[in-house]
Amino acid sequence: xxxxxxxxxxxELIAGRVREGNFPPLIAALGAHGWRVGAxxxxxxxxxDIVDAIHDLCAHHNLVLTTGGLGPTxxxxxxxAIARAVGVEQRRDASAEAMIRAYFAAVGRTPSxxxxxxxxxxxxxxxxxNPCGTAPGFVLPYGSSQIxxxxxxxxxxxxxxxxxxxxxxxxxxxxxxxxxxxxxSVAGLPEAALGEQLRDLMQRGGPVLIGSYPxxxxxxxxxxxxxxxxxxxxSVAREVExxxxxxxxxxxxxxxxxxxxxRLRERGAQLAVAESLTGGLVMARLIAIPGAxxxxxGGVVAYDDAMKVSLLGVDASLLQREGxxxxxxAVAMAEGLRLRLGTEFALAxxxxxxxxxxxxxxxxxxxxxxxxxxxxxxxxxxxxPGSRLDVRERSASAALDLLRRALG
Amino acid sequence: xxxxxxxxxxxELIAGRVREGNFPPLIAALGAHGWRVGAxxxxxxxxxDIVDAIHDLCAHHNLVLTTGGLGPTxxxxxxxAIARAVGVEQRRDASAEAMIRAYFAAVGRTPSxxxxxxxxxxxxxxxxxNPCGTAPGFVLPYGSSQIxxxxxxxxxxxxxxxxxxxxxxxxxxxxxxxxxxxxxSVAGLPEAALGEQLRDLMQRGGPVLIGSYPxxxxxxxxxxxxxxxxxxxxSVAREVExxxxxxxxxxxxxxxxxxxxxRLRERGAQLAVAESLTGGLVMARLIAIPGAxxxxxGGVVAYDDAMKVSLLGVDASLLQREGxxxxxxAVAMAEGLRLRLGTEFALAxxxxxxxxxxxxxxxxxxxxxxxxxxxxxxxxxxxxPGSRLDVRERSASAALDLLRRALG
Numbered sequence: 001x002x003x004x005x006x007x008x009x010x011x012e013l014i015a016g017r018v019r020e021g022n023f024p025p026l027i028a029a030l031g032a033h034g035w036r037v038g039a040x041x042x043x044x045x046x047x048x049d050i051v052d053a054i055h056d057l058c059a060h061h062n063l064v065l066t067t068g069g070l071g072p073t074x075x076x077x078x079x080x081a082i083a084r085a086v087g088v089e090q091r092r093d094a095s096a097e098a099m100i101r102a103y104f105a106a107v108g109r110t111p112s113x114x115x116x117x118x119x120x121x122x123x124x125x126x127x128x129x130n131p132c133g134t135a136p137g138f139v140l141p142y143g144s145s146q147i148x149x150x151x152x153x154x155x156x157x158x159x160x161x162x163x164x165x166x167x168x169x170x171x172x173x174x175x176x177x178x179x180x181x182x183x184x185s186v187a188g189l190p191e192a193a194l195g196e197q198l199r200d201l202m203q204r205g206g207p208v209l210i211g212s213y214p215x216x217x218x219x220x221x222x223x224x225x226x227x228x229x230x231x232x233x234x235s236v237a238r239e240v241e242x243x244x245x246x247x248x249x250x251x252x253x254x255x256x257x258x259x260x261x262x263r264l265r266e267r268g269a270q271l272a273v274a275e276s277l278t279g280g281l282v283m284a285r286l287i288a289i290p291g292a293x294x295x296x297x298g299g300v301v302a303y304d305d306a307m308k309v310s311l312l313g314v315d316a317s318l319l320q321r322e323g324x325x326x327x328x329x330a331v332a333m334a335e336g337l338r339l340r341l342g343t344e345f346a347l348a349x350x351x352x353x354x355x356x357x358x359x360x361x362x363x364x365x366x367x368x369x370x371x372x373x374x375x376x377x378x379x380x381x382x383x384x385p386g387s388r389l390d391v392r393e394r395s396a397s398a399a400l401d402l403l404r405r406a407l408g
Numbered sequence: 409x410x411x412x413x414x415x416x417x418x419x420e421l422i423a424g425r426v427r428e429g430n431f432p433p434l435i436a437a438l439g440a441h442g443w444r445v446g447a448x449x450x451x452x453x454x455x456x457d458i459v460d461a462i463h464d465l466c467a468h469h470n471l472v473l474t475t476g477g478l479g480p481t482x483x484x485x486x487x488x489a490i491a492r493a494v495g496v497e498q499r500r501d502a503s504a505e506a507m508i509r510a511y512f513a514a515v516g517r518t519p520s521x522x523x524x525x526x527x528x529x530x531x532x533x534x535x536x537x538n539p540c541g542t543a544p545g546f547v548l549p550y551g552s553s554q555i556x557x558x559x560x561x562x563x564x565x566x567x568x569x570x571x572x573x574x575x576x577x578x579x580x581x582x583x584x585x586x587x588x589x590x591x592x593s594v595a596g597l598p599e600a601a602l603g604e605q606l607r608d609l610m611q612r613g614g615p616v617l618i619g620s621y622p623x624x625x626x627x628x629x630x631x632x633x634x635x636x637x638x639x640x641x642x643s644v645a646r647e648v649e650x651x652x653x654x655x656x657x658x659x660x661x662x663x664x665x666x667x668x669x670x671r672l673r674e675r676g677a678q679l680a681v682a683e684s685l686t687g688g689l690v691m692a693r694l695i696a697i698p699g700a701x702x703x704x705x706g707g708v709v710a711y712d713d714a715m716k717v718s719l720l721g722v723d724a725s726l727l728q729r730e731g732x733x734x735x736x737x738a739v740a741m742a743e744g745l746r747l748r749l750g751t752e753f754a755l756a757x758x759x760x761x762x763x764x765x766x767x768x769x770x771x772x773x774x775x776x777x778x779x780x781x782x783x784x785x786x787x788x789x790x791x792x793p794g795s796r797l798d799v800r801e802r803s804a805s806a807a808l809d810l811l812r813r814a815l816g
Contacts (some may be wrong), residue, residue, distance in 0.1 A: 019427070042449070101631040
């Protein structure tokens with residue numbers, strides 16, 4: 001039996017203030033090492049609840065993984081509750097203490113006694129290094145089960161899953177059938193239209209499961225099968241790609257911005273971005289990609305008309321006559337910035353994020369994006385439903401997608 | 409006892425392909441009617457797992473609410489499994505059938521036999537109308553518990569929660585004490601230092617629970633108590649505020665950027681932002697706040713040195729001599745942009761996002777933020793641990809916090 005269970009610990013989860021988000025990456029990490037997750041629970045920061053859940057889950061699963069409640073404050077009870085569930089004391093663990101000291105040393109600080117309290121582990125536990133937080137995780141055997149205890153901060157969970165937990169799992173492989181998966185990233189197609197095009201493939205029954213997960217202007221398609229059906233997985237993936245054509249951003253799950261940065265680097269080309277309603281979002285998404293500094297020179301957030309004139313060289317009389325929300329202004333912004341910075345490509349966005357219409361009566365969601373290149377400028381008009389945030393994120397995606405398609 | 413439990417049923421949840429998202433709104437709906445959620449679980453579309461979970465949860469809670477697995481296909485097992493758990497047969501329910509027929513009639517269609525199968529309910533169940541989907545929910549008594557069974561599609565869950573479930577809960581109020589809460593937002597203080605300062609208040613036992621939830625450069629403190637202890641809640645909140653002083657960003661949970669936008673608007677002041685390593689993130693966070701357009705004029709993302717010179721007027725010889733990562737450059741960026749755009753305030757960021765050191769040997773996480781105002785310029789040097797994303801987000805928070813404090 002290689003059955004795993006997850007337990008997310010936190011008042012904020014059980015009170016509905018925070019949405020649980022660590023399960024999906026942990027399930028993927030476990031699955032890659034032959035562990036199938038059979039149960040997942042949330043529980044409060046309550047010692048009795050944690051003890052009960054640990055006893056119950058360890059009776060049915062031989063790997064139990066918890067998240068949350070390892071912080072330095074008084075509401076963090078997990079380590080003590082796990083010790084109680086297993087029937088051991090806690091004591092200062094030298095290896096965990098060394099990890100905490102090293103983490104602080106790396107940032108030129110010294111841990112306080114409160115920080116070091118995070119090294120008080122149940123006796124018999126082995127510390128797991130946390131590359132981006134102060135609380136180490138740990139692994140504790142209990143009967144025929146292993147309990148893996150992690151902090152709850154999502155970025156710390158991800159970092160541990162990729163490093164110390166990964167190493168531990170590699171040394172403790174399960175025997176559940178390996179699953180294989182492929183993730184495709186798709187842009188420029190609403191989820192309903194996507195569902196329509198793939199309806200027959202998405203029906204259950206076959207060996208390949210397909211799930212679609214919409215983001216802001218980008219949909220991720222997840223294809224999954226037992227490793228024994230690798231051929232079926234590949235052939236369904238090829239069928240999906242052939243039906244969706246140029247809407248497929250990547251066959252690796254890489255995002256729009258990652259694909260754009262990669263293609264710019266391959267060409268040795270440089271990009272600048274002039275943003276109005278997206279207010280820096282296009283550039284922020286690009287710069288989040290490692291290596292973006294080579295090809296993204298920078299940009300201007302010209303949120304008001306005077307800045308569009310002074311920083312981008314947009315014609316003041318055009319703004320006066322047509323207002324800022326029109327195709328001609330998007331084109332002028334992109335061309336103006338391209339000229340000023342001498343880059344091969346320049347993107348621009350202008351539009352109404354909402355919630356209401358603008359003073360000229362342009363409705364929320366009316367957006368223009370433009371791309372200026374050495375061989376001419378193209379623009380797209382969009383009408384985007386949803387909240388202010390939706391409109392801004394989808395506008396940023398539309399601009400990035402315009403460039404992606406131009407980069408071939 | 410008015411203790412409720414949630415059970416989300418679905419292979420896609422337990423396989424990590426879809427993130428559970430129905431719990432928060434259901435917890436809120438239950439809480440508003442005197443039901444406190446004490447447990448929440450995910451389980452697969454597996455009849456034995458569902459039966460076990462129902463038995464276990466009904467033994468400890470007098471209201472058990474399930475989501476998922478009510479669709480018309482073969483892999484939707486919930487209704488049959490609940491019938492089995494309770495020990496009754498299923499049969500076609502006239503009221504549920506009428507709901508399905510009415511739903512189809514409203515869209516000009518006729519239900520197939522497969523659709524009508526969704527009216528096969530456990531004997532003794534009472535149907536709950538689903539205003540935006542084909543599968544009605546239902547309520548089934550079991551011993552001293554009630555089992556409420558809902559579909560899993562989030563928009564259907566929301567619609568049911570606001571209509572038929574709302575009505576059912578109004579007729580079945582729980583007796584859990586109503587809870588009151590306060591959320592404070594805190595910046596400029598690591599979570600451990602915060603824990604140190606509030607240790608006695610955060611110790612369990614009193615009527616006021618305090619939870620701390622770290623974000624990127626900002627910590628949210630959540631204070632909660634039974635409504636009967638409203639005075640204690642207020643007095644603890646006041647004590648927290650007095651201990652944390654200027655670190656308290658807001659007494660309402662409002663974020664750094666929301667507070668900055670509000671204070672700028674109160675003053676009628678305008679802001680511009682010059683960003684290097686944060687690459688547009690400061691501006692994007694500000695512009696996400698409704699009303700930001702009035703006070704945030706725009707900014708420049710000057711990711712490379714030439715742009716710092718041409719768009720911000722930073723002295724090229726300073727960049728040559730000291731490199732871009734130093735206090736003098738942060739100051740020059742802020743002052744240069746303020747001068748060019750004529751705003752009252754200008755923020756600037758420069759630093760090394762990582763993962764590695766820069767070519768001058770500045771380590772990842774070395775960051776300088778600066779604020780230029782009419783009465784002078786101030787800067788802060790930071791040393792930020794974590795990933796590239798952490799460094800950028802915390803740098804953006806540090807810049808916003810510098811402005812927040814200056815705005816008093």
